[in-house]
Amino acid sequence: MGYKAIKTSPxxxxxxxxxxxxxxxxxxxxxxxxxxxxxxxxxxxxIALDSIPRGANIIRYGEVICLAKESIKAGDWVHVHNxxxxx
Amino acid sequence: MYFYxxxxxxxxxxxxxxxxxxxxxxxxxxxxxxxxRQAPGVVPITHNHGCGRTGEIAMRTLSxxxxxxxxxxxxxxxxGCEESVAPDIAGAVAVTGKPVEYLVIQxxxxxxxxxxxxxxxxxxxxxxxxxxxxxxxGLEHLTVGLECGGSxxxxxxxxxxxxxxxxxxxxxxxxxxxxSELSEMVGTxxxxxxxxxxxxxxxxxxxxxxxxxxxxxxxxxxxxxxxxSPGNVAGGLTNIIEKSLGCIAxxxxxxxxxxxxxxxxxxxxxxxxxxxAGYDIESMTGxxxxxxxxxxxxxxxxxxxxxxxxxxxxxxxxxxxxKKMPGDFDVNAGSIIDAERSIxxxxxxxxxxxxxxxxxxxTRAEINKxxxxxxxQDGFYWPTLKGIAEKNL
Numbered sequence: 186m187g188y189k190a191i192k193t194s195p196x197x198x199x200x201x202x203x204x205x206x207x208x209x210x211x212x213x214x215x216x217x218x219x220x221x222x223x224x225x226x227x228x229x230x231x232i233a234l235d236s237i238p239r240g241a242n243i244i245r246y247g248e249v250i251c252l253a254k255e256s257i258k259a260g261d262w263v264h265v266h267n268x269x270x271x272x
Numbered sequence: 273m274y275f276y277x278x279x280x281x282x283x284x285x286x287x288x289x290x291x292x293x294x295x296x297x298x299x300x301x302x303x304x305x306x307x308x309r310q311a312p313g314v315v316p317i318t319h320n321h322g323c324g325r326t327g328e329i330a331m332r333t334l335s336x337x338x339x340x341x342x343x344x345x346x347x348x349x350x351x352g353c354e355e356s357v358a359p360d361i362a363g364a365v366a367v368t369g370k371p372v373e374y375l376v377i378q379x380x381x382x383x384x385x386x387x388x389x390x391x392x393x394x395x396x397x398x399x400x401x402x403x404x405x406x407x408x409x410g411l412e413h414l415t416v417g418l419e420c421g422g423s424x425x426x427x428x429x430x431x432x433x434x435x436x437x438x439x440x441x442x443x444x445x446x447x448x449x450x451x452s453e454l455s456e457m458v459g460t461x462x463x464x465x466x467x468x469x470x471x472x473x474x475x476x477x478x479x480x481x482x483x484x485x486x487x488x489x490x491x492x493x494x495x496x497x498x499x500x501s502p503g504n505v506a507g508g509l510t511n512i513i514e515k516s517l518g519c520i521a522x523x524x525x526x527x528x529x530x531x532x533x534x535x536x537x538x539x540x541x542x543x544x545x546x547x548x549a550g551y552d553i554e555s556m557t558g559x560x561x562x563x564x565x566x567x568x569x570x571x572x573x574x575x576x577x578x579x580x581x582x583x584x585x586x587x588x589x590x591x592x593x594x595k596k597m598p599g600d601f602d603v604n605a606g607s608i609i610d611a612e613r614s615i616x617x618x619x620x621x622x623x624x625x626x627x628x629x630x631x632x633x634x635t636r637a638e639i640n641k642x643x644x645x646x647x648x649q650d651g652f653y654w655p656t657l658k659g660i661a662e663k664n665l
Binding site for chain 2 (some may be wrong): 191193202203227228229231246249264265268
């Protein structure tokens with residue numbers, strides 16, 4: 186079966202997994218192309234669409250939501266473990 | 273568009289026809305509960321407030337709730353030594369012209385006497401309620417409260433934007449919509465301000481969001497990573513900014529006409545922001561006390577919550593949650609994700625359901641007897657009214 190993720194704004198560098206997506210799966214993101222997951226991504230969690238250097242912005246809804254705590258590769262699961270929240 | 277509501281003495285319309293017995297203070301709760309047992313049909317409202325630092329917020333909230341047109345008639349039970357006293361609440365509600373009575377336990381001869389008199393009054397008020405008939409009313413008579421609870425990463429993709437589309441339709445029809453939860457507007461002031469009706473409202477948005485951010489930061493310091501709940505994190509939300517960007521989508525795209533304090537009635541039509549925290553039940557109470565007759569509540573993780581004094585329409589963000597607890601939701605906005613329905617299409621469905629619910633159709637929360645009630649806990653996670661006054665919001 187094909188896996189799908191949703192990008193909420195054209196500027197975003199992450200997309201939201203519509204189902205649980207196993208490691209090594211090809212994920213289709215409408216109007217973005219494909220990305221291959223480097224880890225399992227839980228339902229509703231974020232997948233990096235591009236490589237994101239350490240300290241760079243994580244963008245969702247076209248807005249900065251947090252920063253990369255480490256170098257993030259396209260296809261990585263993005264969440265509290267590899268980001269820094271300024272709150 | 274129109275709905276069939278209960279016309280009240282002050283010219284506004286209820287979407288429900290509750291006869292309410294309410295305690296003015298926690299010490300009167302048991303009498304209220306016993307009256308409700310002996311006079312079936314009345315809605316009992318009890319709470320933990322009314323004395324000490326909780327008196328002022330109780331006074332404001334209970335008075336506002338009493339004025340809500342969903343209430344046909346009201347009996348207030350007080351103890352006699354509290355801060356939020358029954359005669360003052362009854363007086364503040366009586367300006368609407370609806371039947372309001374009060375009893376004070378220390379003046380009526382104690383628990384038994386107050387209960388007996390209360391049952392007699394409650395039965396008389398129920399008869400008044402039975403005499404109320406629905407009439408056609410335009411949407412300029414409707415105030416809709418917006419709430420979200422148990423959010424997940426899909427809330428901002430499906431349920432909240434769909435509710436935003438419905439909210440825009442209510443505003444176009446001349447109605448009032450209340451967007452709540454300042455502590456879920458963190459990092460969004462620049463987006464909300466673009467929609468401010470004028471510079472005064474824009475400045476209020478800055479001050480309101482700053483207050484919400486202060487409260488969220490307080491939560492973050494106490495171990496809530498990113499100032500969101502463990503359930504939010506499990507659902508994919510990394511922090512309060514991501515959650516907030518999804519949260520404000522409920523407000524649609526309309527002009528923001530004002531920012532108003534907790535439990536106060538909007539003085540403008542259109543979309544207004546109310547100063548509530550992200551605690552769902554307390555937030556809903558604030559909006560209902562401000563005159564909202566109906567609430568639309570989005571959820572991702574699956575909150576079944578309703579409210580004691582207003583029907584609550586539940587919209588779920590994802591089909592997986594819908595399938596887990598299908599009896600708790602009115603609309604599955606997950607169809608936007610897995611059935612490729614449009615946000616506008618689901619928004620229209622929510623709008624039409626709102627009209628039906630405002631004309632009497634029961635919501636899932638009502639069928640499930642989900643009738644939560646809580647008043648904001650000032651001085652705990654939220655500043656006291658005095659603290660807020662000092663901020664000149």
